[in-house]
Amino acid sequence: MSTVEILGSAQDAGVPHLGCRCANCEAARESSDRTRYASAILLEDDGRFLFDATPDVRFQLAEIPDGVFLTHAHLGHLSGLLYLGRESADTDEVPVYATAGLGDVIEENDPLCSLVSNRNVDLRSVADGASVSLETTSITPIRVDHRESLPTGTLSYRIDGPDRSLLYMSDIDTLTTHAESLIRNVDVALVDGTFWNRDEIDRVADVPHPTVRSSMDVLDDADTEVAFTHLNHTNPLLDPGSDARARLESAGFRVAERGDTFEL
Numbered sequence: 001m002s003t004v005e006i007l008g009s010a011q012d013a014g015v016p017h018l019g020c021r022c023a024n025c026e027a028a029r030e031s032s033d034r035t036r037y038a039s040a041i042l043l044e045d046d047g048r049f050l051f052d053a054t055p056d057v058r059f060q061l062a063e064i065p066d067g068v069f070l071t072h073a074h075l076g077h078l079s080g081l082l083y084l085g086r087e088s089a090d091t092d093e094v095p096v097y098a099t100a101g102l103g104d105v106i107e108e109n110d111p112l113c114s115l116v117s118n119r120n121v122d123l124r125s126v127a128d129g130a131s132v133s134l135e136t137t138s139i140t141p142i143r144v145d146h147r148e149s150l151p152t153g154t155l156s157y158r159i160d161g162p163d164r165s166l167l168y169m170s171d172i173d174t175l176t177t178h179a180e181s182l183i184r185n186v187d188v189a190l191v192d193g194t195f196w197n198r199d200e201i202d203r204v205a206d207v208p209h210p211t212v213r214s215s216m217d218v219l220d221d222a223d224t225e226v227a228f229t230h231l232n233h234t235n236p237l238l239d240p241g242s243d244a245r246a247r248l249e250s251a252g253f254r255v256a257e258r259g260d261t262f263e264l
């Protein structure tokens with residue numbers, strides 16, 4: 001048996017968001033119920049494996065993970081790796097799985113390179129479609145479209161347990177037919193839900209993501225259990241009493257919440 005637990009489901013910068021006084025951010029400052037850590041999951045198999053190393057990792061994990069699977073080189077997905085270093089947990093060769101390009105970036109640049117020279121981490125490169133086998137679980141990295149300007153690439157991960165499969169797709173630019181088929185071919189999918197609507201921020205063209213509303217239309221007839229993660233601080237779904245939340249749930253979808261678990 002293997003289990004996946006949701007550790008966070010906000011966009012990279014979390015909720016509240018630095019320097020923002022929007023209603024969602026103010027609600028999060030007033031009540032811990034409304035704070036949301038950056039998107040990450042923990043897989044428990046024969047060990048504990050973290051997917052996405054977020055800036056909130058010290059709140060998300062009480063124990064050192066037995067391995068870390070990185071998706072890409074953006075703030076909310078990489079910066080938490082620094083907490084394995086000497087200023088923090090000072091770990092001993094924790095396996096870190098990443099694209100070869102991202103591994104090179106970690107190895108060659110301050111401040112991440114000290115993790116390698118201090119042997120806090122043991123970098124292992126993964127390639128599109130090449131599965132990593134754990135005790136009872138198989139993990140398959142899948143290259144997805146997210147910021148062509150990011151030369152080190154972006155991965156989603158498909159996790160196959162003995163009975164069920166889960167897709168972790170924290171960051172994509174658009175819901176391509178490839179992304180859609182990945183979602184339709186698993187039992188559970190945690191899908192990029194950054195924005196509800198395109199009008200939430202005025203620079204949406206610079207930070208493309210599929211809107212939850214459009215993804216709901218595309219996935220309307222899918223058999224997959226879909227939960228949206230990576231929610232931006234502007235997303236009305238963050239308010240449990242919002243019309244958006246009611247529409248989402250009446251359509252059979254939901255927001256990924258910290259502590260949710262899935263047995264695979």
Ligand SMILES: [Zn+2]
Nearest residue numbers: 012074076171
């Ligand atoms: Zn992100």
Ligand SMILES: [Zn+2]
Nearest residue numbers: 020022025233
């Ligand atoms: Zn805000």
Ligand SMILES: [Zn+2]
Nearest residue numbers: 072074146171
């Ligand atoms: Zn990103």
